[in-house]
Amino acid sequence: MPEPIPQAAIEAIVSAGRRMAERNWVPATAGNISVRLPGGRVAITRSGFHKAQLDAGAVMAVDMGGAPENPALRPSAETGLHCGAYRTFPDVGAVVHGHSIANTVLSRRAGDSIRLEGYELLKAFPGLATHEAAVEIPVLDNDQDIPRLQRAVEARWGNMAAPILPGYLIRGHGIYVWGPDMEAALARLEGLEFMLACELANLSINR
Amino acid sequence: MPEPIPQAAIEAIVSAGRRMAERNWVPATAGNISVRLPGGRVAITRSGFHKAQLDAGAVMAVDMGGAPENPALRPSAETGLHCGAYRTFPDVGAVVHGHSIANTVLSRRAGDSIRLEGYELLKAFPGLATHEAAVEIPVLDNDQDIPRLQRAVEARWGNMAAPILPGYLIRGHGIYVWGPDMEAALARLEGLEFMLACELANLSINR
Amino acid sequence: MPEPIPQAAIEAIVSAGRRMAERNWVPATAGNISVRLPGGRVAITRSGFHKAQLDAGAVMAVDMGGAPENPALRPSAETGLHCGAYRTFPDVGAVVHGHSIANTVLSRRAGDSIRLEGYELLKAFPGLATHEAAVEIPVLDNDQDIPRLQRAVEARWGNMAAPILPGYLIRGHGIYVWGPDMEAALARLEGLEFMLACELANLSINR
């Protein structure tokens, strides 16, 4: 019988779902949220559950390859992307994925990255001490083959200078953001979504 | 004396009204919400009641033709559209109707459909396994003659390839969306409204 | 000693303030809310009180000319506009005044009216049975001389065909809307604000 999921992990995920829902970042049953557990395990939202209304029954455990501990439960479709972040970056403790109007519209128009500069909020990202820095958020094409998508993500990470920005966009399919814990992941998500919303507003100015 | 409406049906409708109101999708007393009941009955919101503040007294029963079981109560003006969906699609368990800025503005500019493609959220709709599919949301002209409007809707369904998208727009008069139960109907509504909001934001970009 | 204000009137005003605040329609201490009381009296919000946080102490009584029953309390700066509606239209039971981005931006660009047509929500207004009607919302120039502004409003009403739309805009200074009771006034406010937000969104479309 699999080990239970620690209560703190469940509460972090449930509460993250509510916060993301308050911003309308988890429409329909889209979005997913996970935390790293001890012993090479990951707690992640189950597929098809609305992230605004999570409870303990909506959270399940997978291994570092994304395989469910309880084969009767189906994890989020994008579990492989969460586990890819945990395997690649040992300090990552939580990963969040949401859809916003700004991240969807801008990713669809973007080439292979979106450049953000001149925002004080950039200071929140590792390696950026001032607002005069710029970040490039990687944008990758969507792909229903999640292992293939994860390989494309890792190839991008392989080509990026350190420190790597803790997030990326999938074209028309939202943002993935991570951090050492859930609070940091959510703060980084808020910061990136704020700056993307500013970019979209700026693009809509007409005079 | 008519059978009472099952409590679960009332709660589904009341709670759907609150969720739609939180998104400002039921302004004034607009919008309507229904569920299929056993025995050829439908529970639907009464006319003139604000959908943000529903209670058991705001919900009434009609037959599959839209006739009220209690003739002293007036059902939603668009009851005929809800019943038309229940009669045409035996698997439909709930129908929701709301007004959003995006669905109103885009339907007024549209021809006879709005095309959505390249959105991951399209995967939520029957028959669409990938984001590379596209859907055409039918747009019909508004009409105060509800039986005539329903015939126009059914004529469109008659001309559409299966699987038929579980929703349509009435020009300047909001969206109708359905599903096997209220949760599914609301999830589909959220998904369509999200994509329409993205379309509107994209049309507002100026450079 | 003046008669107390009926509890129902206080609750209607307090709750209207909260609903308008949830939509961000009463920024800073702007906006005002009133109800007609028996005996030629009006209950209205006191000047300088934030409408999101009203309580019984924030509501006072004035006569039909706007004079406070308790001279130590200062009524809303625009009390004269509320009383003007009550004197002119005997069926009016409540008046609400709020500021929205849409009503502010559109009124500043408008000539002497804003035309709304093709919206199903127009059906909520007296005399408009179908969506094919149009309404012209009067727009008047702002004026710190409230009696003079009220005379300008009454001159417009004198020139309008019946039924007169239950609302008007003051350029850069929000909307005034009334109805037979608070629920109707708030529903009409929601409907007009929804349609104005649609107009603004439509004007922002770029392709």
Next chain:
Amino acid sequence: MPEPIPQAAIEAIVSAGRRMAERNWVPATAGNISVRLPGGRVAITRSGFHKAQLDAGAVMAVDMGGAPENPALRPSAETGLHCGAYRTFPDVGAVVHGHSIANTVLSRRAGDSIRLEGYELLKAFPGLATHEAAVEIPVLDNDQDIPRLQRAVEARWGNMAAPILPGYLIRGHGIYVWGPDMEAALARLEGLEFMLACELANLSINR
């Protein structure tokens, strides 16, 4: 051992954080909030605490030069700007700093000020009795050297005619607003943010 912070000051700051968060004006851990205490002390939010979720442990005391009373605690990065307002204007009782889409986008495009005129809400600002006045909100370039930034702010105040507007923008880094107490500071913040949102909406109109 330093004097405790009065409970009223803590509650004012905690509740201001919640109100600003409801408007999405304190994304990630950005923003800061302070009140003047008796005896030359200032209570201010600690660095790195999310302003939506403040409690007594998130509030600390500094002196009028910004030095922490408890050297183990780190005050907000912009403490120097708050203390600068308290030193320069003896009547200031509270200072709030937030980031909004409007204030970020508009400050980045602005020269050294943003002009607001024709808004009724301008009446809320000292020295402006009518809507026909105009205000110029100073815009200063961002600077990680806070003492240098505060000197630039004071140089602007030195060049402005009285009464000085109780606020300024830092390019890409939000707004600073103050008032005699927290309620007044928040009301002025709401008013300025409302007008900036109107300006942004007006710039996005395309026809």
